[in-house]
Amino acid sequence: MENNTGFTPENEIKIPPIYRIPPPIIQSINWLYNFFFPWWILYFIMAYLSYLFIQINSQIMLNFDLKLFSFIWLKNFFFLFLFAGGIHWWLYIRKNQTLDYKYYAKWPTENNSKFLFKNQVKDNMFWSIVSGCTIWTAFESYVLWLQATGGVTVYLWNEKPLYLLLCTILMPFIGGVHFYIIHRILHIPIIYKIAHQLHHRNINTGPWSGISMHPIEHIFYFSIIILWAFVPADPFVVVLTGIWFGVGPAQSHAGFNKLVLFKTKTLEFADHFHHLHHKHFELNYGNIYAPIDPIFKTFHNGKISPKKK
Ligand SMILES: [Zn+2]
Numbered sequence: 306m307e308n309n310t311g312f313t314p315e316n317e318i319k320i321p322p323i324y325r326i327p328p329p330i331i332q333s334i335n336w337l338y339n340f341f342f343p344w345w346i347l348y349f350i351m352a353y354l355s356y357l358f359i360q361i362n363s364q365i366m367l368n369f370d371l372k373l374f375s376f377i378w379l380k381n382f383f384f385l386f387l388f389a390g391g392i393h394w395w396l397y398i399r400k401n402q403t404l405d406y407k408y409y410a411k412w413p414t415e416n417n418s419k420f421l422f423k424n425q426v427k428d429n430m431f432w433s434i435v436s437g438c439t440i441w442t443a444f445e446s447y448v449l450w451l452q453a454t455g456g457v458t459v460y461l462w463n464e465k466p467l468y469l470l471l472c473t474i475l476m477p478f479i480g481g482v483h484f485y486i487i488h489r490i491l492h493i494p495i496i497y498k499i500a501h502q503l504h505h506r507n508i509n510t511g512p513w514s515g516i517s518m519h520p521i522e523h524i525f526y527f528s529i530i531i532l533w534a535f536v537p538a539d540p541f542v543v544v545l546t547g548i549w550f551g552v553g554p555a556q557s558h559a560g561f562n563k564l565v566l567f568k569t570k571t572l573e574f575a576d577h578f579h580h581l582h583h584k585h586f587e588l589n590y591g592n593i594y595a596p597i598d599p600i601f602k603t604f605h606n607g608k609i610s611p612k613k614k
């Protein structure tokens with residue numbers, strides 16, 4: 306199925322049924338099911354392993370210092386490298402499904418001077434690991450330290466299981482609103498020029514493009530973790546937020562609309578909604594979980610684009 310234009314999904318992007326009033330029950334359950342399975346479960350597992358890891362040495366959480374920072378950085382680097390690197394290896398090195406379901410029917414550019422080291426993948430890895438992982442870690446270790454030292458109330462799972470479950474479920478939606486707001490700010494011309502254009506160099510995105518951003522953008526973007534410095538939760542909710550926003554973009558930017566498994570089965574994979582943002586720039590600023598774009602008339606459903614200003 307190799308062609309020059311790449312893959313365009315057949316179906317238009319729809320606002321999730323849960324936002325209709327009243328929400329259609331069956332469709333909403335179906336939508337939520339597809340939201341949680343399988344990807345959300347995978348992020349949950351990564352967060353749970355992170356949670357176990359930070360308990361290896363709980364003493365380390367008591368001082369906000371380089372030791373704590375390095376400990377959390379290594380954990381975050383491990384999951385980022387495993388997930389983004391794993392997807393990259395599977396789809397871009399092994400080329401397991403060639404260009405099938407790829408939005409652009411071409412591989413990342415090499416020898417292009419707009420990228421660091423003249424290489425898109427190396428450029429993306431550099432910004433993701435050196436800046437992204439570091440700023441993500443700074444926010445996360447600060448909140449974990451606050452929680453460990455009584456700077457913020459911590460609820461335990463045996464005390465408030467429903468409340469904490471609600472925190473984990475609402476996090477992507479609240480994060481979606483936060484992302485829409487900071488993303489609009491990042492598109493203010495001067496800020497775009499200084500910071501956000503670095504992410505937008507990637508038209509033909511890959512897993513490492515996900516958090517390949519300028520440090521200023523990383524500060525905006527990962528500031529969502531600070532939510533838990535004000536809202537009582539527990540360390541699991543904090544590390545889950547880190548995984549969702551630190552590791553998740555490797556999936557949304559992977560460049561392939563579907564993942565082919567066992568030759569015939571396919572799974573929904575990269576985010577078509579955000580792909581359209583990389584393609585057209587001035588639309589789809591948020592994500593589909595918290596559809597703010599339709600309210601501000603910046604929504605593109607993949608078929609008909611909103612009128613140009
Ligand atoms: Zn992006």
Ligand SMILES: [Zn+2]
Pocket residue numbers: 488492501505582586
């Ligand atoms: Zn943008």
